[in-house]
Amino acid sequence: MGRRKKGNPVHGWMIVDKPAGVTSTQVVGKVRWALDAQKAGHAGTLDPDATGVLAVALGEATKTVPFVTDALKCYRFRVVWGAETSTDDASGTVTTTSDVRPDADALSAALPAFRGDIRQVPPQVSAVKVEGERAYDLAREGVEMDLAARDLFVERLELISQDGTGVELEMVCGKGGYVRAIARDLGRALGCLGHVAWLRRTWSGPFEADAGLSLEEVEAMARTPDLHARLLPLELGLHGLTEIAVNEISATRLRHGNPGDALQGANYGETCWASHQGRAVAVGTYRAGAVHPSKVFQT
Structure with a gap:
């Protein structure tokens, strides 16, 4: 017996406006405890000093995390001129200075030059894996790494304000972007x-x-119906896919991992999600009038 x-x-999803001073993992743990949930994860790490939206997935919603992670995101940030740091943010030690x-x-x-399809090298203190270890762990041990550049799509990078010491910018980008690398490279x-x-x-x-x-x-709402009432449906994690x-009958087949006939069409080979009475049943590929599941939801 298991x-x-x-x-x-x-x-479902619990959206937290993460404060500075805590890790994304700590936020997930707090939400999981507060809801007494079996399973939880998040869609996109925020640095400990960063604030803003942290989408926490509970239970079957964790299966939709990749779709949220792949979606566009918006960041508002301030870059201070005159110094680079070991972490590319204010938490690190100053490594180089300039009077320019x-x-x-x-x-x-x-x-x-920082808009569109660009390449960026992740910060030394980042979650990138190097031979099975996180770069931030190696950086704390004093290891200097030659991290490979990665592709990033920046849909928008706009100036919000500027003064003699720095600038405030807003960036909309795709998966895998490091704002700290933008600040470093722009400087x-x-x-x-x-x-x-x-x-x-944001x-x-x-x-x-x-x-x-x-x-x-x-x-304050932990272990109460009030907190459960703030849960958002797991289907929101599928917002970029065709429903x-x-x-x-098809819903039952899909939940058992078999193709299910669709009541409407889609483009051949398109990734979509199947719904029955508004509830997500599966994510899969549309072919020949049916949805062929790759992920199924048991709710």
């Missing part, structure tokens, strides 16, 4: 050096920070 999982089968300060024309000329391009002073993720896919709960609210309705 060992019973601790907690209850809670399914860019003017508005220089900044306007530099920003276009180098301008010849003035720079690092992130503060960072806030939205991620369908989720917005302003609609999230604070950690204090999560703690295909199926009947009850």
Whole structure:
């Protein structure tokens, strides 16, 4: 007989407006405890000093995490000129300084190179894996790494404000972007050096920070129906995919891992999600009038 999982089968999304000073993992643990949930994860790590939307997935919603992680995200941040740090943000030690300060024309000329499809090298203190170990663990041990550049799509990078010490920017980008790397590379391009002073993720896919709960609210409502009432449906994690309705017979087939006939069409080979009476049944590929499941939901 299998060992019973601790907690209850809670399914859905809990959106937290993460404060500075805690890790994303700590936030997930707090939400899981507060809901007494069996399983939890999150869609996209925020640095401990960063604030903003952290989408916590519970139960079957964890199966939709990759779709939220792949979605566009928006960051508001301030870059301070004149110094690079070991972490590319204010928490690190200063490694190099510069007396150069860019003017508005220089900044306007530099920003276009950071839009569209770009390449960026992750910060030394990052979650990138190096021979099976996290880069931030190796960095804390004093290991200097030659991290490979990664592709990043930046849909938008705009100036919000500028003064003599730095700038405030807003960036909308795809999966895998490091705001700290943008600050570092922009400072180098301008010849003035720079690092992130503060960072806030304002939205991620369908989720917005302003609609999230604070950690204090999560703690105050812990283990109560009020907190469960703030759960969002797991289907929100599928917002970028086409919804295909199926009947009850097809829903049963899909839940058992078999193709299910669709009540409407889609493009051949398209990734979509099957629904029955508004509830997610499976994610799969549409072919020849049927949804072929790759993930199924048992709720």
